[in-house]
Amino acid sequence: MKILVIRRDNIGDLVLTTPLFRALRQRFPEARIDAFVNSYNAPVLAGHPDVDQVHEYTKGKHRKGFSPGWLERLGQMWRLRKEHYDHVVIATPGVHPRQIRFARFLNPAHITAFVPPGWKMFGVDQPVEYLGKDRHHLLMTYRILLPFGIEGDPPAPRIAFTPPAHSPGEAPVIAIHVSARKPSSRWPEERYAELMRALHERHGARFRLFWAPGAENDARHPGDDGRAARILASAAGLPVEAVATNELEGLIAGIAACDAIVCSDGGAMHLAAAMGKPVVCFFGESEAHLWHPWDVPHRLLQPESHDVADVTVDEALAAFDALRQEANAA
Structure with missing residues (x-):
């Protein structure tokens, strides 16, 4: 067949x-x-x-x-x-x-x-x-x-990847993906540096920064090179590795090397979930019941306004802390 x-x-x-x-x-x-x-x-x-x-x-x-x-x-x-x-x-x-x-x-x-x-x-x-x-x-x-004749509960999403190799007790590596297609799902860029600083102080976390490549004024394929550069400048002094991913293979490999992800609703979120990574995700004008991370520990932040600009750093930090406690208890 x-x-x-x-x-x-x-x-x-x-x-x-x-x-x-x-x-x-x-x-x-x-x-x-x-x-x-x-x-x-x-x-x-x-x-x-x-x-x-x-x-x-x-x-x-x-x-x-x-x-x-x-x-x-x-x-x-x-x-x-x-x-x-x-x-x-x-x-x-x-x-x-x-x-x-x-x-x-x-x-x-x-x-x-x-x-x-x-x-x-x-x-x-x-x-x-x-x-x-x-x-x-x-x-x-x-x-x-x-x-x-196939029905019932589906298997979990699955992609091929190489899991990260960490020593016991090593500080977590957190993927931070700062791009989103919908304006309502774009968390204000200045808050990423604040969140990373808080996570580093609280958990000793290290970070890998991801974004959609390209210039912000590219009419056909607008990207977030400028946004990422500004976030990196604001996060000076923190252990942040900028990971430019011009191809999808690079994004998959980059996320695979992390332990968890903070991102907006989109492809990177689903990739991370398919790799079993705990997810903190921002949802703006998206239908959460249709698109939430599947079969993986996650915290979904969607304010009543459906504009993620209304999600505070403290709320994002609390979501990550709760997610980490859940993962440690599992």
């Missing part, structure tokens, strides 16, 4: 799809299980024990130079068609006619996809009713496996 799972969106979405690969492998241990993802999030599946091959494509906004992307894409589609997959699984929650058309072109024996309740969609012979945003995104995604 040959199965292709399609998941072409963001980092966190793909992390929360990894339980599908584990469940499929447990159900069909001899199957070939492949993934079709974009080049930006593909490193999430690097070395994944339940995925045989990762096929990736480059979105237009991530394409470099003047290469004819449509020609490359067409060639890739024909190569995938020649794989003669038995099953193509469109794992993205919601109704996605364009992805269904893509799956039909691949000409598999079966297509599994979400459809509106009561609907039939051409080519989808294994439909799963899309019930809306009624549960965590991981659980919404996991329902796509119902036609395979």
